[in-house]
Amino acid sequence: MTAQVGNGVDRRQIAAKVAPFVIVALAGMAVRTPLATTRPLPALLLFLWIVADTLMLSLIARSSRKPERSAILAVLAAASFTVWLGSPPAIRDTLLEMPILVLAMATVVLGHVAWATARARRLVNQEGIDREERWVAAASEFFPPALVRLAVAEMTVLHMALFRWGGPADVPANARAFAYHKHLTPMCATLLILSAIEIAVYHLLLGHWSRTGMIVMFILSDVGFVYLVGLIKSFRFKPVLLTPEGIRVRAGFLIDQFVPFDAIVAIDGAFIGDDVRDPATLNAALLAWPNVMLRLGRPLHRRSLLKKRAPFVRVAFRLDDPEQFTRLLGWRLGLRTS
Template sequence: MTAQSRISHSRIDPARRALAATILSIIVMALAGWAVRTPLAAAYPLAALLLFTWIAADTLTLALIARAPGRRPPARAVLGALAGASVVVALGTPAPLRAALIETPLLAASMIALIVAHVGWATHRARRALHRTTGSAADRWQRALAEIFPPALVRLAAAELTMLHMALFRWGGPADVPADARAFGYHKHLTPMCAALLILSAIEIAVYHLLVGHWSRTAAIVMFVLSDLGFVYLIGLVKSFRFRPVLLTPDGVQVRGGLLIDQAVPLDAIASIEMGFTGEDIRDPMTLNAALLAWPNVLLRLNRPIARTARWRTRRYTAIAFRLDDPAPFVRLLK
C-alpha cells in the first residue's frame, strides 16, 4: 500500500504510473495467493479467506486510485474493482478456503451481488456505447467491451485480433481509408526490404527447427509454435504498411506507420510543412520520426506540442517527420 501511495502522489508519467500500479498489484496478488496455500492458511481457513479477500479488494482499489491521482474514481470503476476482487478470491483460493467460503453464505452472497451488479451496470453502459457512439463497428464494439472488461485488456485483445486478421485474411483489396480522407502511401520503398526480411525469417525458422529437433522434440515443437506465431505477426506488420497509409482528413493529418504508429495531427496545430531539413532536425528529441527504414522527406512543424503514448510512456513532440512515396501532392494539398 505504501508503494502504491507513493506512486499516486508522484509526478511520473501517467502511463508509467499505470504500469507500475499494475505490476505492483500483480506482485501483491501473487504473494497473497502463495500465502493462502501455506499450512498456516489451511489450519485457519476462515481467517485466511477473510484476509485474502481484504488484500484483493484493497490492492485493486488502491491500484485504481494510483492510476488517476488527485481524482476520485467513478463509482462504476470502484464497483468493477470490487467485483474483480471477488472473482479473484472465488477462482484463486485453494480447496480449504473455498470450502470456508461456501460455509460463509453472507460473504459468498456479497461477492455474488458485487459481480452481478457490475455485470448488469456494465452491460447497460455497453449497450448504450454500442448504439450511441460514432465510429466504425470495431471501434464501437471495443468501447462497449471496455465497459465490461478492463480497458487495457480490451485494447490488447483488439490489437492481437487486428494483427492476426491482417496477417491471415487480408490478401488484397483497398487500404483502410475513410470516405472523407485522402490516402498517401509509403510502402513502396519498404517492399524490397520487407520481402528480404520475410525470406530470411523463413530460412531461420527452418534451420533452427531442424537443429533443435535433433536435441529435443518437445523443445522443437515449442520453438516451432513460437516461431510460426512470430512469423505470422511479421506478415501482418508488413501487410499493414500498405493497408494503413498516411491520411489527409478534414480535421488534420493521420500519420501512420502500419500497426506501429498512428498519430493524429490537427490542422490548427501545423505551423509549417517542410521538405528540406537537416539531420539535427530529425534527431531532435522533440521530433517524432515516423519514417520506417528510410530517411523522411516530409516534416511537419507544430505550433504546440502534441502527446504520444508508446511503450507505457507519454512524450510530447513539436515536429513530426515521415516518408511518402510521392510527397509533392500531399504537400500541395495540405498547403
C-alpha cells in the first residue's frame, strides 16, 4: 500500500512538472495554424487561457497546501510573458490592438517583479545563510526555482571546468575533508584521452560527408568534453565532509547527501555485496568498490529532479583514507567500528 501511494505521488509530481511544457508547446503550435491566423482574437484568448490554466493547475498539483499569493502572481506573470513571447506576429498584433488586455498583462508582470524584488532584498540581507544560497533564493523569487538551480549547476560546472585549475578544495571552516579522488585519477585520465580521440575521429570522418554535421558534432562533443572535465575536477574540489552536524557524502557534482549524526547507528568497513546492491543503499562509490558503509537508524530521502526516490537506510562510499574517517566518526558518535 505504501509503495502504491509513493508511486502515485511520484506520477503526480512528474505530471505536474512535465505536462505543462507539453501542453504549452502544443498550444503554441496550435496558434500558428491557418485556422488561428484567420481568427486571431479567439486564438489569442484561448492561448492565454490554456497557458494560465495549465500553469495554475501545475502549481496546485505541486503544492501540498494552498498556494501563496506571491506564487499565484508569479504564475500569472509567467503566463503573460509566455503568451507574449510565444505568439506569432498575427496574434501579437491582435494583442497590441487590445490596450486593456496589454495593460492588465503588464500590470501582472510588474506586480510580480515588484513583489519579488522586495522579497529578494530581504533574502539577500538575511544573516546566518551561505552567500550563494542567499542569491539562489533571491533569484528563485523572480524565476522558477528548478530553472534557477539548473542555471546555477550549469555555471558551476563550466566555471570549474574552465577556470579552476588549482587551489584548495571546497571545505567550510568548521568541517574536516576526506578525499576520494586518488583512486579515480587513472580511470579519469584514460576517459579523457579516449574522449579526445573520439572527438578527433568524429570531426575527421564527418568533415568528408557533411559540413553541417561536422559543426553540430563539434558543438555537442566539445561541450560534452568540457562538462566531463568539470565533473572529473569536481571529484577533488568536493570531498566528503565531516561537519559538526553530520556527514556530507559527496561524489563531485553527482551526489551531495547530508547524513545527520543522530541517524547513524553503525559504521562498517566490511560488508557483503548484497548490502551494496540493495535499492535501500545509497552507493556513492564511483568506479570502485566502497570501503565505508554507514547504517542508519531511520530512512532518509534523496530527491531527484522529477521525483522523490525511494528512501535509503545505508550509505556506501569509498575514501582514500577510510581508517582515519571511521576512527574520527566513531569517536564522535561513541560507536565501535567493525
